[in-house]
Amino acid sequence: MSAVLLDGKAFAVKALAELKADVDRLKGVTxxxxxxxxxxxxxxxxxxxxxxxxxxxxxxxxxxxxxxxxxxxxxxxxxxxxxxxxxxxxxxxxxxxxxxxxxxxxxxxxxxxxxxDKDLEGMGVVNMGRLFMGQTKVIPCTPAAAMALLVSSGVDLAGKHAVVVGRSEIVGKPVIMLLLEKNATVTVCHSGTSRAGRLEDHVRAAEILVVAMGKPGFIKGEWVRAGAVVIDVGINAVDGKITGDVAFEAAVSRASFITPVPGGVGPVTAVMLMKNGIEMFKQHVGQA
Ligand SMILES: NC(=O)c1ccc[n+]([C@@H]2O[C@H](COP(=O)([O-])OP(=O)(O)OC[C@H]3O[C@@H](n4cnc5c(N)ncnc54)[C@H](OP(=O)(O)O)[C@@H]3O)[C@@H](O)[C@H]2O)c1
Known part of the structure; x- marks a missing residue:
């Protein structure tokens, strides 16, 4: 079996066209x-x-x-x-x-x-706080991109065991909240998990795996549970090539869906920045 690729470039083209239609409408009205x-x-x-x-x-x-x-x-x-x-x-x-x-x-x-109300990346404490309270449409761009590709797989996340590797403010923590909003059951791994020798166990249990470590190929393909959905946020330069945190070649034969690196989460990030901005614009012009 070979996983379906969650193609960020194709996703971005479609999403940008949808946003353009919204912008055209808003410009016409305002x-x-x-x-x-x-x-x-x-x-x-x-x-x-x-x-x-x-x-x-x-x-x-x-x-x-x-x-x-x-x-x-x-x-x-x-x-x-x-x-x-x-x-x-x-x-x-x-x-x-x-x-x-x-x-x-x-x-x-x-x-x-x-x-x-102008915080385009949603990285200030007010917007982060609102995200944690489930009260905002302005979401940090990389977690939003990871979730958009995950949702595009069509896999129902409710009740699924999702494992997030990485807990940075910019990626891991927002992803945790976004997965909870979709009713996934979330486990969070970090360097302490690895030090305790437990990372592989958790990854092997993941039906949904989101990895944002900044460690090229750290997640071995054989750790990936058969049929898992794998979102690799990592962007690492190795010998002049961009590579993810998941060992792609082995993981692709076990996962059901997987993001390539490059060409997965990366191209969707700028789309999410535009989405945030358009949401803010709507609030400024009373069109929210
Ligand atoms: N696609 C995009 O547009 C985009 C945007 C932003 C970032 N990225 C990429 O995403 C990756 C992560 O970025 P980041 O800003 O979140 O990085 P970061 O701030 O360095 O955080 C890395 C996280 O990974 C955890 N970690 C590191 N080594 C580990 C290990 N051996 N075992 C388990 N957990 C480990 C860290 O744990 P501790 O908390 O315990 O230290 C930390 O929570 C990078 O490759 C970055 O380039 C991509």
Whole structure:
């Protein structure tokens, strides 16, 4: 048996077309174009590459997406001033701060300075808190992308044993809440699980497996339960090639559905950023 691939590129094309239809309708009703700003400190290659995929997604859906580049030596105070400026600009509907930031910048403080109703990535404590209370449509983009692909498999998650490997704020923790919302039974693994020698046992029990470790090929294919749905969030550069956290070649013959890396969760992330932004725009213009 070979798993069905959950193709992120194809998913993204379809989802962007649906969002464009929504944006066209909203522009027709309001006469306003949604406008999002990405603050980038310094000008490094990764910002350019991540930013490019977001810019392409914005063009596909017909919204304005622009960068505010700040110099690498910018102070925290100057950054907070810039965020306040964008918070106060009524023509801006969503703001994000590109990560990583230079040493000396306190990322959490800056992200929490973004008004919650403009927090494009949903990473501030207000939106994270609302997510944990099941009260928000603004969801951090990578967990939202992982869930969207999982749901696209058509597998009913209710009562299924889902195992999440990784508990970062940016991926693992939001995924836990999103799986609970779908009534999955959730186990969370982390480095302590591995230290106790228990990771393989938990992975072997997973009907749904979501992995976000940042460790190339760490999850062995033979650990994957026959018929499991595998969502590999990992993006790791090994010998110039991008690879996931799951040993794909062996896992693909055991899983029922699996995300490839690259071409799985990654391409859907920018779609989810647009989805968040459009949701915020709707709230700003009274169309929610
Ligand atoms: N597709 C995308 O758009 C996208 C976006 C963001 C991230 N990513 C990728 O997703 C991966 C994870 O990113 P992240 O930001 O969540 O990473 P992170 O902040 O480094 O968190 C990694 C998590 O994995 C756990 N972990 C590490 N080694 C482990 C081990 N041996 N056994 C069990 N658990 C272990 C850590 O446990 P502890 O908590 O105990 O330390 C931690 O919770 C990376 O490859 C990253 O590049 C992809």
């Amino acid at each position: 006469g306003v174009t949604p406008r999002f700003v990405n603050i980038v400190i310094g000008h490094d290659a990764s910002a350019a590459s991540y930013g490019r995929s977001q810019k392409r997604a914005a063009e596909a859906v017909g919204v304005d997406y622009e960068f505010t580049f700040l110099p690498p030596q910018v102070t925290q105070e100057e950054l907070l001033d810039q965020i306040k400026f964008l918070n106060d600009d009524a023509s801006v509907h969503g703001v994000m701060l590109h990560k990583p930031v230079p040493a000396g910048i306190v990322f959490d403080q800056a992200v929490n300075a973004i008004r919650p």
